[in-house]
Amino acid sequence: MRHVDGLDFRVLGPAEVLAGGRAVPLGGSRPLIVLAGLLLRANRVVSVDELGRWLWDDDQRRSKGALQTYVLRLRRALGPGAAIRTERGGYLLELDPLLTDLGRFRTLAARGRTAFEQGEHRRAAGLFAGALAEWRGPALQNVESDVLHRDEAGQLAEERTRVRELWADALIAVGEFGTVVPELTRLTREHPLRERLHEQLVLALFHSGRQAEALEVYRRISAVLAEELGLDPGAGLQRVHRLVLGGAPYRPTVEPQVPHQLPADLGAFAGREADLKALHALLPAGDSTSTPIASVEGMGGTGKTTLSVHFAHEIADRFPGGQVFLNLRGYGPGEPVEPLAALETLLSALGVPCDQIPADVDGRAATWRTHTAGRRLLVVLDNANSTEQVRPLLPGPGCLVVVTSRWQLRGLVATHGARRIALEELDEAGAVELLASTIGLDRVNADPVATSRFVEYCGGLPLAIRILAVRAAQFPDYPLASFVDALDAEPDRLGLFDLGDGEETNIRSVFSYSYRALPPDAARLLRLLGLPSGPDVTPAVAEVLLGSPPGSALDALVSAHLLTQSQPGRYQFHDLIRAYAAELVYHVDSAEETAAARSRLLDFYLSSAFNASRAMRPERIYGSLELRVAGGLEFADYHAGLAWFAAEYGNLVAAVHLAFRLQEYAHCWKLTWLMFTYFAGRARVDDWRALNELALRGTRLSGDRGGEAGILNCLGVIDGVVRDYPSARRYLEQALELQRELGSREGEARALYNLAMAADSSPDFPAALAHGTRALEIVRDLRMTGFEANVLRALGDLCCRFGDFPRALALADEALALAPTPRDGRFSLTTRAKALLGVGRPAEGIECMSDAVDMFFAMDEHYEAADVLAQLGTAHLRLGHPAAARDCWLRSVRLLTDLAHPDAADVRAKLAALVSG
Numbered sequence: 001m002r003h004v005d006g007l008d009f010r011v012l013g014p015a016e017v018l019a020g021g022r023a024v025p026l027g028g029s030r031p032l033i034v035l036a037g038l039l040l041r042a043n044r045v046v047s048v049d050e051l052g053r054w055l056w057d058d059d060q061r062r063s064k065g066a067l068q069t070y071v072l073r074l075r076r077a078l079g080p081g082a083a084i085r086t087e088r089g090g091y092l093l094e095l096d097p098l099l100t101d102l103g104r105f106r107t108l109a110a111r112g113r114t115a116f117e118q119g120e121h122r123r124a125a126g127l128f129a130g131a132l133a134e135w136r137g138p139a140l141q142n143v144e145s146d147v148l149h150r151d152e153a154g155q156l157a158e159e160r161t162r163v164r165e166l167w168a169d170a171l172i173a174v175g176e177f178g179t180v181v182p183e184l185t186r187l188t189r190e191h192p193l194r195e196r197l198h199e200q201l202v203l204a205l206f207h208s209g210r211q212a213e214a215l216e217v218y219r220r221i222s223a224v225l226a227e228e229l230g231l232d233p234g235a236g237l238q239r240v241h242r243l244v245l246g247g248a249p250y251r252p253t254v255e256p257q258v259p260h261q262l263p264a265d266l267g268a269f270a271g272r273e274a275d276l277k278a279l280h281a282l283l284p285a286g287d288s289t290s291t292p293i294a295s296v297e298g299m300g301g302t303g304k305t306t307l308s309v310h311f312a313h314e315i316a317d318r319f320p321g322g323q324v325f326l327n328l329r330g331y332g333p334g335e336p337v338e339p340l341a342a343l344e345t346l347l348s349a350l351g352v353p354c355d356q357i358p359a360d361v362d363g364r365a366a367t368w369r370t371h372t373a374g375r376r377l378l379v380v381l382d383n384a385n386s387t388e389q390v391r392p393l394l395p396g397p398g399c400l401v402v403v404t405s406r407w408q409l410r411g412l413v414a415t416h417g418a419r420r421i422a423l424e425e426l427d428e429a430g431a432v433e434l435l436a437s438t439i440g441l442d443r444v445n446a447d448p449v450a451t452s453r454f455v456e457y458c459g460g461l462p463l464a465i466r467i468l469a470v471r472a473a474q475f476p477d478y479p480l481a482s483f484v485d486a487l488d489a490e491p492d493r494l495g496l497f498d499l500g501d502g503e504e505t506n507i508r509s510v511f512s513y514s515y516r517a518l519p520p521d522a523a524r525l526l527r528l529l530g531l532p533s534g535p536d537v538t539p540a541v542a543e544v545l546l547g548s549p550p551g552s553a554l555d556a557l558v559s560a561h562l563l564t565q566s567q568p569g570r571y572q573f574h575d576l577i578r579a580y581a582a583e584l585v586y587h588v589d590s591a592e593e594t595a596a597a598r599s600r601l602l603d604f605y606l607s608s609a610f611n612a613s614r615a616m617r618p619e620r621i622y623g624s625l626e627l628r629v630a631g632g633l634e635f636a637d638y639h640a641g642l643a644w645f646a647a648e649y650g651n652l653v654a655a656v657h658l659a660f661r662l663q664e665y666a667h668c669w670k671l672t673w674l675m676f677t678y679f680a681g682r683a684r685v686d687d688w689r690a691l692n693e694l695a696l697r698g699t700r701l702s703g704d705r706g707g708e709a710g711i712l713n714c715l716g717v718i719d720g721v722v723r724d725y726p727s728a729r730r731y732l733e734q735a736l737e738l739q740r741e742l743g744s745r746e747g748e749a750r751a752l753y754n755l756a757m758a759a760d761s762s763p764d765f766p767a768a769l770a771h772g773t774r775a776l777e778i779v780r781d782l783r784m785t786g787f788e789a790n791v792l793r794a795l796g797d798l799c800c801r802f803g804d805f806p807r808a809l810a811l812a813d814e815a816l817a818l819a820p821t822p823r824d825g826r827f828s829l830t831t832r833a834k835a836l837l838g839v840g841r842p843a844e845g846i847e848c849m850s851d852a853v854d855m856f857f858a859m860d861e862h863y864e865a866a867d868v869l870a871q872l873g874t875a876h877l878r879l880g881h882p883a884a885a886r887d888c889w890l891r892s893v894r895l896l897t898d899l900a901h902p903d904a905a906d907v908r909a910k911l912a913a914l915v916s917g
Contacts, residue, residue, distance in 0.1 A: 007078065009100040011039050012156070013136025015143050017078065027073035030055060033145045034070045038084065038093035039100055040152055047090040047803060053840070054148040102156075105134040109163045116166065121173035128167035135160060150878055158913065161191065168200045177208040188217070192224055193912030196905070199236045206244045214244045228915045229890065234897075234908060239351075257351025258322040262380070265313040270437070271430015272307050278421050279311045282400065283318065291394060293401045293418035295409045302423040303462040304404035305382050312380055312402065319400065321375035324349050326393075330385025330405065335533075335657055339392040343368055346379075346393065361392055369396040378402075387411035431455035431465055438469035443480060450481040515584070521546070522556035527588055528597050529563075529573070530581030533658055534651030536572045540633060541651075544604040545597050570647075598658070602667045605655045606674070607632025608644065613677040615641035619786030619824075620677065621746045624706055625670050638859060645678035656691055665698035669707040676714050680721075689718050706747070709738035713751055716758065725760040732758060749778040749787065756794050765802050772798060789818040789828060796831040805838025826855035830868055833875075842879050849875065866895035870907050877914065886914055 008018040015036040017024040026032050037046055037054050051067055071091060075084055083094040097103025112127035139156040140149060164187060171180040184201040191197055198221040205214035218233070218241045225231050233241070275296075282292040296304045309325075316323055326345060328337045337345075343364035347357050350371050358364050372379075373396030384390050384405040390412060394401060403409065403418070412418040426434065432451055436444040444451045454472075455465060472483050515523060528545040529537055542550040554571060557563040563571045573581065585594055610627055613620065615635035635641040645652070652675060659668035672695035679688040692714045699707035716731035732755045739747035756772030759765055772795040779788045796811035812832035819825030829852040836845030849872045856865035873888030889911045896904035 007099065009035075009039050009095065010136070011036055012101045012105060012134050012139050012160075014141045015039070024077055026077050027070075029144045030066075031070040031073045031077070033143055033148060034067070034091075035074055035093075036140055036143045036145075037148060038091060039095075039102065042093050042095045042097060042100060042103070045087045045090045045092045045803075050803065051091070054145045054151075057147060101134040101136075105131045105163075106159075107131075108134075109159075109166070112163070112166060112170070116170055116173075121170045125167055125170035125174070125176075128163055128170060131163055132160070132167065154913070158909070161187075161194070161197075165196050165200065168197075168204070172200060172204055172207070175207070177204045180204050181208060188221075191912060191916050193221075193228060193915045195221065195225075195234050195237050195908060195912065199240050202237070202240045202244060206240070211244055211247070215241075218244070229886075229911055231890075231893070231908075231911075234905070257349070258320075259324050259349040260316075260322060261325040261349065262312050262316065262323050263309050263325060265310055269306065269310045270433035271426040272303070272310075272423075275307055275421055275423060276311055276314075278419070279307075279402070280315070282419055283315065284398070284400065291397050291399055291401060291416075293394070293403065293412065293416055295412055295418045295420050296402060296404045297408055297420060297422050303426075304423055306462065307423065308380055308382065308402045308404050312378055315400075316378065319376050319378040321372075321377040321399075322350075323378040323380070325380045325382065327382045328384045328389055330383045330389060335654075336385050336389065339389060340364065342389075342393055347371065365392040368393070372396040372399050374398040380404075384409070387415075391416075426455075426462060426465075428452065428455060431462075434462060434465050435469050438466065439473045439476075439480075443476070447480050450479075450484050453484045454480065519553070519556055521551060522553040524589075525550055525553040526557055526581050527585035529557075530578060530583070530585045531594065531598055532601060532651065532654065534654035536566060536570045536651070538569055538571070538648075541601065541604070542571075544600050544631075547597075547600065598662065599664075602655060602659055602662075602664060602671075604632055605648075605652060606667055606671050608648075609652065609671055609674040611635055612641035612644050613674045616645075617677045619790060621750055621784070621787060623746055624710055624744065625673070627670070642678070642860060645675070649678070653687065653691065656694065660694055660698050663701075665702040665704065666707065668698040669695040669704065669711055673707075673710050673714060676717070680717070685718060685722055689715070692718065705738055706742055706744065709735045709742065709744070709747055709751070712738065713747075713754060716751075716754055720754070720758050723760065725758050725764075728758045729755065745778050745782060746784070749775045749782070749784070749791070752778070753787075753791050753794055756791075756798060759798060759801070765798070768798055769795070785818055786820075789815040789825070792818070793828040793831050796828070796835060800831065800834045800838060803838070805835050809835035809839060823855050823859065826852050826859070826864075829855065830871075834871070837875050842875070846872070846875060846879070862895050863899055863901065866892045866899070866901070867903070869895070870903070870910075873907075873910065882914055886911065889914070 006019050007024070010016050010018070015032055017026065017035070026035060033055055034051060037051055048064060048067060052064075055067065055070075056063075071084060071086075078084075085092045085094060098107065108127050108131035112124045112131060115121075115124035115127060139153045139160075143149070164183075168180050168184055171177075181201065181204050184197060184204060188194070188197050188201055198217055202214045202217050205211075205217065218237065221237065222233050225233060232238075279294055279296075282294050284290060284292055294308075296308050312323060312325075324346060326337070326342060328342060330336050340361050343361065344357055346368055347364065352367065352371060356367075358367060375396070375398060377395060377399040379393075379395055379399055379401045381390055381393055381401065381403045384403055387409050388411075390403055390405075390409065394416065403412070408420070408422075409418065413420055432444060432455055435451065435455060454468070472478075472480065475483070515526060518526065525542055525546055529542065531545065532541065539550060539554060542554060546553075554563065558565050558571070563573060566572050589597075606627070609632075610622070610625065611632050612635050614622065616638050633644065635644060652671065656668055656671050656675075659665070659671065672691045675688075675691065692711050696708065696711045696715065699705075699711055712731050712735035716728045716735060719725070719728035719731060732751050736748060736751035736755065739751055752771045752775035756768045756775060759768035772791060776788070776791045776795065779791055792811045792815035796808040796815065799805070799808035799811065809832065812828050812835055815828035816825045816832065819828065822829075829848055833845045833849035833852060836842075836848055849868060853865050853868050853872065856862070856868060869888045869892035873885040873892065876882075876888060877885035889907050893904050893907040893911065896907060
């Protein structure tokens with residue numbers, strides 16, 4: 001960077017250069033246009049074409065010689081210290097950013113954001129104020145270039161407004177409402193449709209004790225949004241409106257949210273008076289600073305959750321801070337909820353914004369304690385599997401915690417003074433009352449002996465009573481004595497109810513009664529269905545597990561209430577029945593049979609995922625998978641593959657985890673790699689990353705270098721999606737090194753291609769271009785036509801980002817020529833549209849971008865459609881078509897809102913600025 005002694009360059013207001021506090025004469029309005037453009041692109045090459053567009057609206061009036069004259073005048077005016085260098089195709093002003101008001105503004109704003117994120121709100125407010133002080137009026141105020149104003153001034157004004165919003169956030173966070181209200185009042189007049197400013201003004205007025213004025217501001221912006229845009233207020237405005245209506249106390253950084261998450265209370269609650277009394281004894285007196293903890297423990301089926309929820313409803317009014325309920329899934333289908341994910345759910349329940357939730361467990365646990373301390377919150381943590389799972393989730397003082405578990409949480413007792421409440425069987429009176437609630441009091445009273453035998457057979461276990469009672473209720477005219485006679489005929493009944501033999505053994509006879517009544521094929525299917533751990537199963541999975549068509553076996557299981565049919569073609573287990581089935585298969589079937597069934601299942605998912613991925617993305621490089629399995633589902637087209645991935649998502653995730661647990665690491669990483677095709681178009685970044693991190697562990701445990709390279713590549717793409725480009729490049733550089741060690745040119749091309757797309761600033765451009773160029777050489781050498789189109793398109797996007805639009809257009813055209821169908825070229829079509837707009841062919845660019853939008857809709861790629869619509873709106877506005885821009889942005893914001901995508905706020909701001917202007 002060049003330091004120019006004594007010169008101060010300004011664009012935030014009138015464009016000028018000061019030397020010793022006095023303006024430097026620049027030789028006319030045209031050199032001023034050139035200088036303003038070079039300052040806006042300081043330390044970057046500005047092409048002759050772009051400078052010409054800013055100088056002359058009419059193409060025929062452009063003169064390269066005149067431009068050279070203006071540059072010469074600038075060099076003479078600024079002296080030898082200011083380096084305006086002639087570069088290939090343009091000019092570059094080399095300058096220390098701190099010598100420009102724009103550079104100082106952006107530097108101070110960035111430091112303010114960092115301070116704000118670290119909780120230093122007062123310091124952040126000062127930095128933001130310093131940044132805003134660099135502005136002396138509208139940017140480029142005296143620059144006589146309509147094109148430059150159209151292309152740049154609006155973006156600079158938006159930057160200024162966003163910093164104003166951050167400044168207001170910082171002052172609100174420290175409670176300086178008297179300072180911020182007048183400024184926000186003025187800004188909302190300037191920007192009558194900018195929702196964030198109105199949201200801040202409502203909040204500041206409310207916390208200044210001016211509730212009526214806050215409600216009036218909300219009413220006014222709501223009316224204007226409806227009249228001008230046909231939109232309801234956004235989520236942020238609606239949140240502060242609820243806050244004002246509720247009169248909630250002020251919290252500086254987080255709008256409090258009162259959760260009411262308890263499941264419905266069970267009407268037929270019976271037989272737990274002593275346990276309820278023990279729970280009530282834990283209630284803190286007055287404003288206690290302790291955190292009482294109840295550990296409600298017992299075997300599966302004893303009614304731990306029922307008791308805890310009933311107790312929580314009884315005392316809910318004593319906890320005005322709210323009631324949180326979280327199933328930790330310690331036992332049952334799916335994987336247990338890890339503390340990291342559980343803490344995010346708990347913090348979200350209190351209204352903590354995602355960007356204020358730390359990334360690590362310790363940070364999240366500390367934030368959870370901070371937001372719950374003294375809040376009088378009731379927390380029910382259901383179905384825990386260990387003290388380690390619960391300990392990070394304990395709230396701050398003044399709350400009450402109820403934990404349920406099938407495991408004795410002795411560590412929680414020893415380290416946190418938890419009160420253990422161990423549930424045992426119901427006494428006879430409570431068990432009979434529970435039975436009567438299902439089959440009717442008349443039927444119970446009609447045969448007291450049979451009733452007593454019934455509850456005795458169930459061992460007083462609530463879940464066993466309920467399951468058998470439901471079966472008995474299906475036959476209301478069948479004598480209860482005959483029903484119990486059938487139960488008594490079961491061999492080794494006492495052994496089946498051995499309460500000291502583990503949790504599942506206590507209800508084994510209940511499931512055994514249904515199981516033994518099944519036809520042999522249904523019984524075998526019940527056992528084998530215990531092997532998968534996903535949320536549901538399909539007839540295709542049943543066939544794979546059995547090794548033959550299931551026939552009527554699924555219907556038999558549904559009739560026996562061992563499966564439920566959640567929707568046509570999809571079946572689900574109750575978690576305890578699943579546990580029973582899983583236990584049964586290992587006791588009845590041989591180890592060889594179960595291992596073969598598991599292998600068939602993993603092969604089925606792997607083969608089907610392969611076929612679905614190829615149907616959606618045939619151009620992906622599949623050679624590294626070395627698949628030798630067949631028998632998976634076939635998919636006719638893109639939409640069929642997408643529908644299968646969406647429907648089987650939970651089962652595929654479970655299959656990846658199952659493969660890892662079984663040390664089938666090849667299945668683990670290959671299935672994860674194939675799911676990239678589905679993840680790439682969806683907003684499941686956290687799940688996507690977690691699976692790939694698990695798969696990476698698997699490849700390294702097994703020493704599979706090819707698999708490791710493939711997963712490293714996926715992780716690099718994920719970080720690119722979330723714009724963490726430095727991390728993306730680290731992963732991709734590792735992948736590239738591995739692929740070169742392995743001699744895989746296809747893999748090398750894939751890593752280079754992704755590295756080409758991981759550029760996020762000017763310094764990255766040369767390396768990114770080199771990576772993309774090398775990738776292109778390899779794919780052409782290998783004749784990988786489908787992938788060649790991707791690389792060409794990536795190079796075109798790269799050139800668009802850095803202003804080389806003619807080359808971008810040529811690359812996009814090459815990519816489109818390789819597309820087998822127009823829809824296959826939809827991404828390249830978007831690149832071509834941007835390039836056409838950049839080279840000054842707006843009508844063609846608009847048409848091209850509109851065609852891409854239609855194609856994305858046809859492929860159900862709604863985010864991509866919304867993203868291109870937002871770009872299309874910007875293009876229309878620059879061409880002087882505000883009505884068309886408004887239509888595009890409205891379509892975009894509605895899609896993005898449905899997707900809960902953060903880009904919705906940016907598009908809303910564009911709409912607001914359009915109407916305000």
